[in-house]
Amino acid sequence: MTTTQTQLRRDxxxxxxxxxxxxxxxxxxxxxxxxxxxxxxxxxxIPHASFADVQKQGFAYSTVGGTANAITLTNSPAVTSYSGGxxxxxFKAANTNSGTTTVNVDGxxxxxxxxxxxxxxxxxxxxxxxxxAIYEIAYDGTQFQIKGLxxxxxxxxxxxVTGALSGHPFALTVDFTTYSAYSLIIxxxxxxxxxxxxxxxxxxxxxxxxxxxxxxxxxxxxxxxFYRSYIVTQPSASGPAYAVGEQTGGKAAMSAAVNxxxxxxDNGYVFTGGSVILQPLTKR
Numbered sequence: 001m002t003t004t005q006t007q008l009r010r011d012x013x014x015x016x017x018x019x020x021x022x023x024x025x026x027x028x029x030x031x032x033x034x035x036x037x038x039x040x041x042x043x044x045x046i047p048h049a050s051f052a053d054v055q056k057q058g059f060a061y062s063t064v065g066g067t068a069n070a071i072t073l074t075n076s077p078a079v080t081s082y083s084g085g086x087x088x089x090x091f092k093a094a095n096t097n098s099g100t101t102t103v104n105v106d107g108x109x110x111x112x113x114x115x116x117x118x119x120x121x122x123x124x125x126x127x128x129x130x131x132x133a134i135y136e137i138a139y140d141g142t143q144f145q146i147k148g149l150x151x152x153x154x155x156x157x158x159x160x161v162t163g164a165l166s167g168h169p170f171a172l173t174v175d176f177t178t179y180s181a182y183s184l185i186i187x188x189x190x191x192x193x194x195x196x197x198x199x200x201x202x203x204x205x206x207x208x209x210x211x212x213x214x215x216x217x218x219x220x221x222x223x224x225x226f227y228r229s230y231i232v233t234q235p236s237a238s239g240p241a242y243a244v245g246e247q248t249g250g251k252a253a254m255s256a257a258v259n260x261x262x263x264x265x266d267n268g269y270v271f272t273g274g275s276v277i278l279q280p281l282t283k284r
């Protein structure tokens with residue numbers, strides 16, 4: 001096979017950009033090792049991505065400007081329209097956003113940046129974009145969607161509730177509609193006299209009726225602090241409740257979610273000191 005050498009008009013990127021090739025005229029950018037084709041009106045012609053361009057995604061990586069909540073993106077070559085397919089751009093954030101955020105690409109107009117969150121597209125929240133991090137956004141025909149953010153709220157557990165152990169009996173409010181297990185800890189408990197058993201009871205009607213769930217051994221003389229640790233659980237909000245601890249274990253038949261846990265003793269002595277720590281452990 002005989003080959004014939006053919007050379008295209010070629011020059012450095014600066015010089016190529018300074019000329020406007022005719023419609024259909026091919027050329028070569030020797031700086032970027034990139035093929036170009038003229039349309040008769042575009043300075044430098046229309047560049048065609050090389051293998052290296054595809055690897056580096058240079059055409060889709062934008063220069064960032066604007067502010068934290070009103071981002072501007074500049075591309076080379078510039079994006080000419082928001083329409084026609086799914087426009088995808090990457091950028092390195094210059095600022096951390098503080099709330100709802102917009103973007104303006106190559107002066108084409110301001111568009112919202114939304115995220116998928118709990119099954120819906122919603123505006124960004126503070127801290128969704130962090131300075132120095134790289135993000136990808138895609139235009140869906142109405143707004144840009146940002147990729148890579150968590151799309152559901154993390155499980156949030158309230159902090160432990162601490163109360164002073166006093167009176168008799170001592171009741172705590174719980175939420176077994178939301179949670180299925182609690183840790184219940186008694187720290188440096190004390191009472192007005194010797195009690196043979198420390199008793200746990202639960203209620204599903206706000207304390208109108210309590211059902212025993214477990215007992216433990218004698219907890220000491222007046223002035224002698226005692227400690228207890230329990231797991232109180234109701235696997236189903238309409239099923240049995242259980243108490244598990246070092247010195248206790250019991251089950252109570254329930255037809256609704258537990259909403260009160262009560263601590264008492266069978267001799268009726270008054271609690272005179274100590275703390276109760278209550279912490280949700282697992283969500284339903």
